[in-house]
Amino acid sequence: MGIRGKDLFDVDxxxxxxxKEIFERAQFFKRHGLQKWTSLKGKSICTLFFESSTRTxxxxxxxxxxxxxxxxxxxxxxxxxxxxxxxKDTVKTLDAMGIDLYVIRHSEPGSPVxxxxxxxxxxxxxxxGVHAHPTQALLDAYTIWEKFGNFNxxxxxxxxxxxxxxxxxxxxxxxxxxxDVTLAGPESFVPSYFENYGVRISHNIEKSISESDxxxxxxxxxxxxxxxxxxxLDEYNEFYGINSKRMKMAKNPIFMHPGPMNRGVEVMEExxxxxxxxxxxxxxxxxxVRMALLDLILGGVxx
Amino acid sequence: xxxxxxxxxxGERFYSGKIxxxxxxxxxxDECVDLGxxxxxxxxxxxxxxxxxxxxxxxxxxxxxxxAAFHGGITxxxxxxxxxxxxxSEAMVIYLKERAKKTNLxxxxxxxxxxxxxxxxxxxxxxxxxxxxxxxxxDGNFLEDSGLARHAMEYAHELGLPVISHCQDKYLGKGHMRxxxxxxxxxxxxxxxxxxxxxxxxxxxxxxxxxxHIHIAHVSTARSINLIRQAKKDGINVTCDVCIHHLxxxxxxxxxxxxxxxxxxxxxxxHDQRALYEGIEDDTIDAIITDHAPYLNEEKxxxxxxxxxxxxxxxxxxxxxxxxxxxxxxxxxxxxKVSSDPARIYGLEAGRIREGLPANFVIFDPEGEWHVxxxxxxxxxxxxxxxxxxxxxxxxxxxxxxxxxxxxAEKISEWILHFA
Numbered sequence: 001m002g003i004r005g006k007d008l009f010d011v012d013x014x015x016x017x018x019x020k021e022i023f024e025r026a027q028f029f030k031r032h033g034l035q036k037w038t039s040l041k042g043k044s045i046c047t048l049f050f051e052s053s054t055r056t057x058x059x060x061x062x063x064x065x066x067x068x069x070x071x072x073x074x075x076x077x078x079x080x081x082x083x084x085x086x087x088k089d090t091v092k093t094l095d096a097m098g099i100d101l102y103v104i105r106h107s108e109p110g111s112p113v114x115x116x117x118x119x120x121x122x123x124x125x126x127x128x129g130v131h132a133h134p135t136q137a138l139l140d141a142y143t144i145w146e147k148f149g150n151f152n153x154x155x156x157x158x159x160x161x162x163x164x165x166x167x168x169x170x171x172x173x174x175x176x177x178x179x180d181v182t183l184a185g186p187e188s189f190v191p192s193y194f195e196n197y198g199v200r201i202s203h204n205i206e207k208s209i210s211e212s213d214x215x216x217x218x219x220x221x222x223x224x225x226x227x228x229x230x231x232x233l234d235e236y237n238e239f240y241g242i243n244s245k246r247m248k249m250a251k252n253p254i255f256m257h258p259g260p261m262n263r264g265v266e267v268m269e270e271x272x273x274x275x276x277x278x279x280x281x282x283x284x285x286x287x288x289v290r291m292a293l294l295d296l297i298l299g300g301v302x303x
Numbered sequence: 304x305x306x307x308x309x310x311x312x313x314g315e316r317f318y319s320g321k322i323x324x325x326x327x328x329x330x331x332x333d334e335c336v337d338l339g340x341x342x343x344x345x346x347x348x349x350x351x352x353x354x355x356x357x358x359x360x361x362x363x364x365x366x367x368x369x370x371a372a373f374h375g376g377i378t379x380x381x382x383x384x385x386x387x388x389x390x391x392s393e394a395m396v397i398y399l400k401e402r403a404k405k406t407n408l409x410x411x412x413x414x415x416x417x418x419x420x421x422x423x424x425x426x427x428x429x430x431x432x433x434x435x436x437x438x439x440x441x442d443g444n445f446l447e448d449s450g451l452a453r454h455a456m457e458y459a460h461e462l463g464l465p466v467i468s469h470c471q472d473k474y475l476g477k478g479h480m481r482x483x484x485x486x487x488x489x490x491x492x493x494x495x496x497x498x499x500x501x502x503x504x505x506x507x508x509x510x511x512x513x514x515x516h517i518h519i520a521h522v523s524t525a526r527s528i529n530l531i532r533q534a535k536k537d538g539i540n541v542t543c544d545v546c547i548h549h550l551x552x553x554x555x556x557x558x559x560x561x562x563x564x565x566x567x568x569x570x571x572x573x574h575d576q577r578a579l580y581e582g583i584e585d586d587t588i589d590a591i592i593t594d595h596a597p598y599l600n601e602e603k604x605x606x607x608x609x610x611x612x613x614x615x616x617x618x619x620x621x622x623x624x625x626x627x628x629x630x631x632x633x634x635x636x637x638x639x640k641v642s643s644d645p646a647r648i649y650g651l652e653a654g655r656i657r658e659g660l661p662a663n664f665v666i667f668d669p670e671g672e673w674h675v676x677x678x679x680x681x682x683x684x685x686x687x688x689x690x691x692x693x694x695x696x697x698x699x700x701x702x703x704x705x706x707x708x709x710x711x712a713e714k715i716s717e718w719i720l721h722f723a
Contacts, residue, residue, distance in 0.1 A: 088604055106606070109607060111607075193484045196487070
């Protein structure tokens with residue numbers, strides 16, 4: 001059992017026991033604060049970012065460095081992809097140089113799965129299109145576990161669910177761990193078939209917030225306006241935005257957000273910068289959860 | 304030459320007997336080769352294929368396409384007009400017909416409705432009809448302009464030829480698989496089912512207005528089937544076909560993001576696939592087609608949403624029909640949909656074994672097997688989800704006008720003596 005040598009395409013590659021092991025290892029690292037380790041000394045980790053990202057890439061980079069691994073960053077803008085090299089050739093070229101583990105972010109769903117045709121090294125999905133973002137789901141779940149000690153909680157995820165890999169992976173993982181999950185927002189963003197995740201669908205966000213322990217916001221991108229998903233950002237904010245008036249409808253709810261936040265659109269500062277906000281903890285925990293993952297997959301010996 | 308078999312399919316049903324032919328026509332008996340219970344089928348009729356000739360011949364050309372067709376037991380095939388340039392003029396039709404003569408394939412040409420298939424001006428339909436096209440289609444492009452579509456149908460009606468329509472609303476049709484639970488789960492952008500049925504409804508209404516024969520290509524949803532079933536009851540001159548791959552694969556099968564399974568219209572939901580089976584059962588669906596669409600490996604081996612739509616289909620048609628027959632549809636029904644039924648709706652002298660007809664037929668061993676690989680495929684392309692798989696059923700030999708145009712190297716050796 002365990003996840004040593006395995007890929008992480010999405011959270012359903014994990015069993016509940018694996019998640020527990022990851023959480024315990026993350027907690028162990030967190031207790032030691034900023035201590036540096038040597039468990040992955042000599043291992044080469046490559047982050048392949050075909051889509052721009054700040055926090056996820058830096059989080060993985062810090063995690064790898066704290067474990068003593070060598071880390072190489074590949075970003076599409078500085079790469080030969082600009083010269084017309086295909087995804088296939090890029091991966092084959094890197095693989096020929098000898099990489100122990102890949103972290104991939106790509107705008108295309110399924111690209112981590114496709115990548116496995118060209119490498120035998122483990123692949124961690126750091127976000128593929130709107131499909132999945134398993135490490136974000138793990139750090140979200142870890143943050144909840146740390147705060148509540150269990151998953152006997154109600155969470156509502158509000159916003160552009162249709163275009164959110166975080167909502168998909170969170171819904172799967174939190175359901176697997178036993179949480180009560182609601183996906184909420186306008187019908188254009190929350191189609192009825194998302195019910196198949198075993199979650200509740202709601203278009204009445206005030207009612208959903210009032211019944212929740214945790215309120216998670218999702219980024220609403222301006223570009224969706226031209227697709228007709230919503231008429232204006234201002235209207236969206238007024239009818240679906242998370243503000244303190246709405247947060248007061250619940251009993252001491254926690255606010256979470258995978259970032260980057262659009263302040264004044266899906267959430268007001270009075271919520272995102274308040275004491276109930278767990279946004280910074282999510283970011284902090286992200287490094288420890290990713291350390292745990294890398295350590296467990298590459299078989300480091302930290303204890 | 305005579306062949307004897309306990310399983311001769313005449314285009315409608317199996318019978319036990321002999322067929323014989325001298326030179327090009329099927330005749331009464333002579334010296335006899337006993338095939339036992341290996342099947343004799345009429346040369347199959349595939350009314351929707353892309354030969355990529357001219358202009359895209361790295362993928363396929365008339366010669367490789369014809370060989371692939373023969374390997375699949377197909378002797379009559381429709382060439383759709385999405386070539387480069389498009390088949391939108393009399394000269395193009397004549398050129399292709401001349402070129403096809405060298406292939407032995409009974410190639411039928413579909414001309415475009417609009418010049419360059421761009422939906423702006425009508426092609427010279429009367430001239431193309433004079434050169435012998437069997438119908439008109441803008442192929443992958445649904446003609447958005449309903450006024451232009453109306454006039455095209457008026458000309459088609461006057462000519463007694465069908466308009467073949469790829470029904471898909473352009474604005475709803477932006478996506479890479481069928482929208483629903485599995486598109487949500489896989490994170491692939493979805494095309495809702497109504498993107499098709501909205502367009503089907505428009506075509507049915509225009510056929511009502513113009514009396515033209517409208518043929519709906521590769522129907523893939525329950526709602527489209529319902530509209531067509533009702534239109535047929537109402538006496539509208541509408542026919543339709545389904546792509547064989549849509550009877551084998553479902554949306555769910557895209558879990559591996561295999562671009563070799565990417566096709567437009569996308570694979571149906573389980574619910575829609577059941578409706579397709581029912582549509583065949585009650586003859587709402589008139590024909591089964593391959594939508595043979597060759598693409599290079601270089602084009603297909605990219606990220607899912609960047610890959611082109613299309614799967615080759617000639618060479619696995621009978622294998623897939625065997626698979627579908629295991630899901631409850633009668634084999635005779637399925638064979639009829641790739642022989643006498645498509646011939647009937649397009650008024651072709653093909654797809655039957657009958658005295659006096661051209662000796663186009665196929666010897667097919669339903670118990671045989673073949674391994675699908677770049678080496679065994681006759682097509683220039685290998686974009687099929689069956690690549691690397693072993694399939695049940697094997698075409699042993701194909702005849703066009705009495706001439707053996709395909710023979711399976713191993714199997715035929717038992718009988719080859721008779722041909723010399």
